[in-house]
Structures are given as C-alpha cells and as structure tokens.
Amino acid sequence: MDSQERNLRCEIITVCRKLEAKGLIAASDGNVSCRAGEGRILITPGGVAKGDMEAGDLVTASYEGELLEGTRKPSSEIKMHLHVYRNRPDVFAVVHAHPPMVTAFTLVGFPFNSKVLPEVWLSLGNVPTAPYATPSTDEVPQAIAPHVGRSNAILLRRHGALTFGSSVMQAYMRMEKLEHAAKIFCYASVLEDRKCPAVMADNEIKKLEGILK
Numbered sequence: 001m002d003s004q005e006r007n008l009r010c011e012i013i014t015v016c017r018k019l020e021a022k023g024l025i026a027a028s029d030g031n032v033s034c035r036a037g038e039g040r041i042l043i044t045p046g047g048v049a050k051g052d053m054e055a056g057d058l059v060t061a062s063y064e065g066e067l068l069e070g071t072r073k074p075s076s077e078i079k080m081h082l083h084v085y086r087n088r089p090d091v092f093a094v095v096h097a098h099p100p101m102v103t104a105f106t107l108v109g110f111p112f113n114s115k116v117l118p119e120v121w122l123s124l125g126n127v128p129t130a131p132y133a134t135p136s137t138d139e140v141p142q143a144i145a146p147h148v149g150r151s152n153a154i155l156l157r158r159h160g161a162l163t164f165g166s167s168v169m170q171a172y173m174r175m176e177k178l179e180h181a182a183k184i185f186c187y188a189s190v191l192e193d194r195k196c197p198a199v200m201a202d203n204e205i206k207k208l209e210g211i212l213k
C-alpha cells in the first residue's frame, strides 16, 4: 500500500467518524468510497459501525464490483457507487448516508429546493429525489441514473441521500450541508405565518435588570 492510499484510508475513516458524530448515520448505516488508482476503488465494508471503523477494515474493489483486497465484504451498496464512477469521470469520492431530516423529507414528499438559500444553491445546485429502489439491488443505480450526470447531491426516497465530490471531504461536506439546509427549511416552514413568542412584561424585565446591577 502506497502513502497515497494510506492517506485516502485515513480520510475515509475521518469522514465515517464525522458522519456518526453529526448524526447523519446510525451504527453501520451508510457507505463511503473513493477512486484508488487504476481500475480500483476503496470502499467501506458492510456491517461495521462507522464510528468504530479502522483503516484496515476498508476494502478495494474493481469497477466490476469484485473484491480485490481486504478481509471483509464491500458495502452492499457498491453498485450505486460504481454507477456514479462510471458516469462521472470528474467525481473522485461518493458518500451515502441516512440523514434524519433529509430522509423524512423523502417520506412525506416535502420538496428540497436549494433555490431557497443562495449559499445552498451555490454549493449543491439542483437536488433531485430518486424514486424508491430496493437497497443493494440493481434498482438503485437505475433509480439514480437520470440524475447522476446533472447533480452532486441526490435524495433517495425512503432511504437517505447520496453526495459526490472531487475529494472525500468535499463529498462529505455536501452531505453535512444537505442535512443542515433541510433543518433550516423545516424550521422555516414551521415558523411561517406564526407569531413571535410573547415578550415578558416590563416589570419582569425590570426585575432582571436589577439582577444585572
């Protein structure tokens, strides 16, 4: 293993821990991959909690999905990752997670419209929602296929989200941004047309000012 692959393994582990720490996945949810030289990708294995994962747990696989190196099985969602790499030469890394707010949006059909916030539009562009597909099957690449060429972030109905990037960290940050934006959209929709909470009475404020003196 060369130093470049060692660095990529460390970066994937860092991202796995961030995904768990930020609540974007639970236990062994989600998967992270990146290109790793000629004809190979580096990908997280299935069934290992992301927060406990070590660099040696990662495996390498061919673009046909065959295990090349490692003692564990590649993620069951490897077909989804490979579809992105085959169709987006500019993409270096792929992150799949189950962010709670984003996933809730897909359950109720709440629209994720990135044109609501300038910074979200600039960093994510259009965020389409792919139809439901049975996880780990060929249905998943088929469901995302119409969107892969046109977006760097896709919501997966009843499942979660998929983000891509030119680095492992960029793909991760797009996932974090997606969930953060979804929370803001949710807060805004709850608050719209609501009244501001009632302010305290002047005499109560005066008592508080007395405490400050």
Ligand SMILES: [Zn+2]
Pocket (backbone or CB within 6 Å): 029, 030, 096, 097, 098, 135, 159, 160
């Ligand atoms: Zn998943």
